[in-house]
Amino acid sequence: MKLLIRGGRVIDPANEIDAIMDVLVADGKIEAIAPNIQAEGAINIDAAGKWVCPGFIDMHVHLREPGFEYKEDIASGTRAAAAGGFTTVCCMPNTDPVIDNAAVASFVRERAQKSGVVNVLPIGSITKKQAGRELSEMAELVEAGCVAVSDDGLPVADSAIMRNALQYADMFGLPVLSHCEDLNLARDGQMHEGYYSIIYGLKGIPAAAEEIMVARDIILAQTTGAQVHICHVSTAGSIDMIRDAQERGVQVSCEVTPHHLILTDEIVGSYDADTKVNPPLRPLEDVVALREGLLDGTIDCIATDHAPHHLESKDCEYNLAAFGISGLETAVALIMDKLVHPQILDAETMVSLFTIGPADILGINKGSLDVGTDADITIVDPELVREVNPREFYSKGKNTPFKGMVLKGWPWMTIVSGRVVYKEGKIITE
């Protein structure tokens, strides 16, 4: 079966392409990119006015399966990904059981094959049961298809273990994704510690809780020569340290979430628990620093930290609510509306942050429209205006502080290995 995507603006930063062209897909692979392709018998897709990009990759999501299917499962989470324009997601290991062995990793991949609609690449845990003590069997995890290791949410507090993990993972070229949080400093914290935490009377999480661990991980990466990736950076201090380390040649990369690029801690005053997230929403100075980091290349990619929760974990007292935002279905529209349309971020940089950026960190053969590679394609309609309506989410997690926001620029079509899985608001299954 052939697909011919005609007349769209093809944006492929990996190949430095930004032009009106056609893309021909055959047998699930990219067959050709050129102006005015003629292809007998191909299904035509008119992409005039749309942006045709390599499939977007979200390297930080929580699919909750196995163990927490009431929050999300692989079927609903991958549909949310497709609706959000993502063709590949990397799922964090904090499931039950934890993805700390080949059996669980294989289970996730099989479930994804059976019930998923986009590529699912599991992330294994750094330590067994994410307990922070013994290293997981990483060779086995790589064998089972894991593309990285992380103890996301339960950061490795023991610096000796973390150093060992970086050294050991480096043998396999396996990136270590570090959720940087000093749990003692952050204990009982509900929001960023600062002016608004005084005003709202909520226990604060100081920026130092993140920055101390960022500093530690940079030092460990430097002394071991291994690669470390900092998850969801959120403070100006973290950005400064990472920038400095990169300039010194330390192998440190980092990601940022859409919500940390757009929201500030002021909105916590509604006590709407959908604003409760970890790391917490930060003040304007930090948002400005994150945007600078995005523009000067310090930040390598945008990831959602998609953290779906059941309604009851959010519709309650702020202190009792779970941390997290259901982010897959709003990420692209938020970046389009808040950063691309206001000309803070150009289209090519935006696309690379969602494609070749994460692909390079993970070392996977995705994120470009190279001829012969899997035909994972995201088509964005830059002019489409729509309201964020969580009730229409494919994700089981309706927890978003962006509800009701009207945004311009949404995913229009999502193609995975040459198959259209999402088109104009609808998931397409055979």
Next chain:
Amino acid sequence: MSKEGGKTVKLEQRKDLLGLRDVSREEIEMILSTATPMKDILKRDIKKVPTLRGKAMVTVFYENSTRTRTSFEIAGKYLSADTVNLAVSTSSVAKGESLRDTVKTIEAMGFDLMVIRHGMSGTPSYVARNTNMRIINAGDGANEHPTQALLDLYSIKEAKGSLEDLKVVIVGDILHSRVARSNIYGLSKFGCEIRVVGPATLMPPEIEKLGVKAYNNLDQALRGADVINVLRIQRERQVAGLFPSLDEYSNLYMLSPERLKNAREDVLVLHPGPMNRGVEISSALADSTTAVVNEQVTNGVAVRMALLFLMMGGSKDEITY
């Protein structure tokens, strides 16, 4: 009157009183001036007026409190409202019912107003969003305790004649104190110079952005003070590593007759009670201020009567939800 969502809001049009931060000076003055005739009623032989006949209110306290809860209850009764206390520990909350369900159940019983105290900041706002009952915050976490601040303001005005331009010192655990926050919001609307004093570990780092002066030294903070509001110190804070011992705390911050010499001669000492003698206030000073502290309790009833009258007395048609 204050602006809320661009519209001018009068106190009687407020559905809820969640804190003093968004309450205007005019609204506070209205409450305080209404409290005086209410206080007169407390001194009569017949301490009851029929004003809130047929209205029902419920107090729901998720934290222990005798005086605030009793004060609200008797204030409602003096105004002829039917007043019910929900004993939280013995209710279905103990069986794991969610707050939302508890609120819906209470609402279904026909209450007009709910007074809530909760250990977690923001819970009264959460409840207010989910009910048509009027909500009065009787203290939430480290956020606000508006009626305590109103009675403090009333007591200060009664003693000093006016709230304008006073030097008010708040001593103690500023970090965890909702009384401190509500007092700061209330007093700052009257041009008071507010000083907060306590150990650095119990002082929020950016507190001065609220327009107050922060001190670590009690004697410096007390210089020329017209009013001192002494906060309770809780032993849990020592366990949490915020200060080394109650002994060291009291050496540094206990208010005593000797230290009062730094303040004005006619200084007014307030304490929200109950007092920890020998910790935040010396026994001698506690004895000499007992009368004032008891007057504060009386004023608390009067201020809460004023609030209940202003919020519950009128028609519901004009409420700004």
Next chain:
Amino acid sequence: MRLEPKKKLMDDMGIKRAITRIAHEIIERNKGVENVALIGIRRRGGPLAQRLAERIEEIEGIKIPVGILDITLYRDDLTTLAAQPQLHRTEVFFNINDMNVVLVDDVLFTGRTVRAALDALIDIGRPRCIQLAVLVDRGHRELPIKADYVGKNVPTSHTEVISVLVSEIDGKDEVVIQDILKE
């Protein structure tokens, strides 16, 4: 709502004469003023009670106690009002037990204000009797209430508005009537 031009019912001299007459009637009815107290209903009953007391003192040479009653908390229309009326203090700083209390108000209309005043009064003590003095009785009673002393009876229609002005509050003494014009 538009009102027709005001028509004057009483001027300052008229009010003064009415007060003088009521003062005499109070003295006569109570056989002296040994046991009499005057309590004005806020707002304009207050100054009128004060003037009555002064007049009685001129006549009898006795200073009688005067108080002011705020009836807000006793009104029967609170739940229908959008905004709460400003609450003021009740200033009755003497014991009313076993006194002959004369309630003083400017206008007697439906009788509801007087009903509230009676309840308020009884909550602060137990007078021997309560009498009622008004400057103007305009009729249209909705409750079984009758004035003991009346300055002037004015037959009115429901659409008319009676305003009593007193110099202590309004800067001049005058009673006027206006009708609401039909649109």
